[in-house]
Amino acid sequence: MAGQRITTRNARFQQWHALLANRNKRKRQNEFLVQGVRPITMAVEHGWTVRALLYDASRPLSRWAEELLRGISTDRVAMAPELLAELGERGDGAPEVLAVVEMRPDDLSRIAVHEAFLGVLFDRPTQPGNIGSIIRSADAFGADGLIVTGHAADVYDPKAVRATTGSLFALPVVRSPSHHEVAQWLTKERGQGRPVAVVGTDEHGEADADQFDLTQPVLLLIGNETAGLSAGWRELCDHVVSIPMSGSASSLNASNAATVVLYEAARQRRRAASGSAKRGTPLHIHD
Numbered sequence: 001m002a003g004q005r006i007t008t009r010n011a012r013f014q015q016w017h018a019l020l021a022n023r024n025k026r027k028r029q030n031e032f033l034v035q036g037v038r039p040i041t042m043a044v045e046h047g048w049t050v051r052a053l054l055y056d057a058s059r060p061l062s063r064w065a066e067e068l069l070r071g072i073s074t075d076r077v078a079m080a081p082e083l084l085a086e087l088g089e090r091g092d093g094a095p096e097v098l099a100v101v102e103m104r105p106d107d108l109s110r111i112a113v114h115e116a117f118l119g120v121l122f123d124r125p126t127q128p129g130n131i132g133s134i135i136r137s138a139d140a141f142g143a144d145g146l147i148v149t150g151h152a153a154d155v156y157d158p159k160a161v162r163a164t165t166g167s168l169f170a171l172p173v174v175r176s177p178s179h180h181e182v183a184q185w186l187t188k189e190r191g192q193g194r195p196v197a198v199v200g201t202d203e204h205g206e207a208d209a210d211q212f213d214l215t216q217p218v219l220l221l222i223g224n225e226t227a228g229l230s231a232g233w234r235e236l237c238d239h240v241v242s243i244p245m246s247g248s249a250s251s252l253n254a255s256n257a258a259t260v261v262l263y264e265a266a267r268q269r270r271r272a273a274s275g276s277a278k279r280g281t282p283l284h285i286h287d
Contacts, residue, residue: 003076005057006083013079016054016087016100023154026103032156034099035088037064042166049102050074056081056094065097089158103156108185110172111145113194117217118143118265120258121182123233124150124224131155132163133255134222139167141262142269146173147182152224179232186219186236197238200229201257205242212241214265215272222258 006013018025019033026032031051034040041064044050050072055065057078069076079087084094104110111119120138125131131153138146148155155173176182186196199212200221221237223229229237243252243260252260 003078005078007080009083012077013083013087019100020087020089020158023157026154026156030103031100032103032161033087033158034101034161035095035097036162036166039161039164039166039169040068040097040099042169043099043101044068044072046169048104048169050099051102052077052100054079054084054087054098054100056084056096059096062096068097104172106175108147108174108176108182110174111147112172113144113189113196113217115194115217116215116269117194117196117219118214118262118269119145119147119196119219120222120262121147121149121219121233122222122254122258123179123229124227125153125254126225127254128153128157128160129163130225130253130255131157132160132165132168134258135160135164135171135173136167137255137259137262139164139171141259141266143171143262145171147176147219148173149176149178149182150224151177179230179236183236198236200234200237200240201242201261202228202240203242205240207239207241208244209241209261209264210244212239214261214268218265220258220261220265222254225254 015029016033019029019031034043052075053069053072054077055061055069058081081094084098087098088095120134120143122131122134125148131148135146154160155175161168186198189196194217196217196219198219198221201223221229221233223233241261243257
């Protein structure tokens with residue numbers, strides 16, 4: 001496994017270190033850091049481009065790591081453990097392997113729209129961990145993709161990437177500057193005969209989520225953790241649903257709310273597919 005060896009904080013190390021906290025440098029370099037057996041394995045299985053593999057030069061490698069390093073044609077960098085630990089942001093020692101992975105393009109056409117479409121949009125998220133949790137839930141409950149709008153927390157922030165536990169590599173995730181670009185995409189899809197309903201979530205929704213037809217093609221909107229949906233997105237909503245709650249809490253965390261509604265959509269779709277619900281009959285009478 002011949003390759004480069006890095007034992008000092010040289011220019012290349014500094015370049016990778018900048019990926020941890022600097023969104024602009026991640027964007028400029030078009031790459032981000034990934035750690036963990038499952039996330040790295042999923043990145044490889046789903047065809048993401050691995051630009052470099054960084055590994056701990058001070059210890060014997062596991063069978064998984066050896067096979068990974070031998071199986072991928074990319075730069076292999078043996079790194080001093082204290083430097084690898086710094087890139088892995090770990091206080092308990094260095095990760096065995098870190099991958100430097102190329103970003104996928106922020107192109108809405110990556111998200112396939114079809115007659116059973118289920119998409120999620122997260123408006124101006126402030127917490128990278130919430131982005132990661134929503135990606136994980138969207139993957140788990142069969143969504144076709146996630147759109148993240150605004151310039152708040154970043155999909156490729158290390159905290160977000162870790163929180164996805166690898167689902168980032170299985171689910172199309174696209175960043176969009178604002179609602180304008182998404183509205184144009186929706187107009188195009190609708191013009192091609194794909195009637196996507198834009199469904200917002202809010203505590204003052206017109207119907208409870210479990211009483212609304214989520215078997216139709218739906219783009220589910222999740223608002224900012226503090227301010228909720230922006231005025232622009234509220235205007236674009238065809239419907240707004242709420243989550244019925246009986247406790248003293250007035251609202252749910254954004255990722256929890258998304259998970260609840262995604263589960264309800266998956267439940268309704270399983271029920272419809274099993275034939276226990278009449279196909280085409282809405283669960284909620286629209287305006």
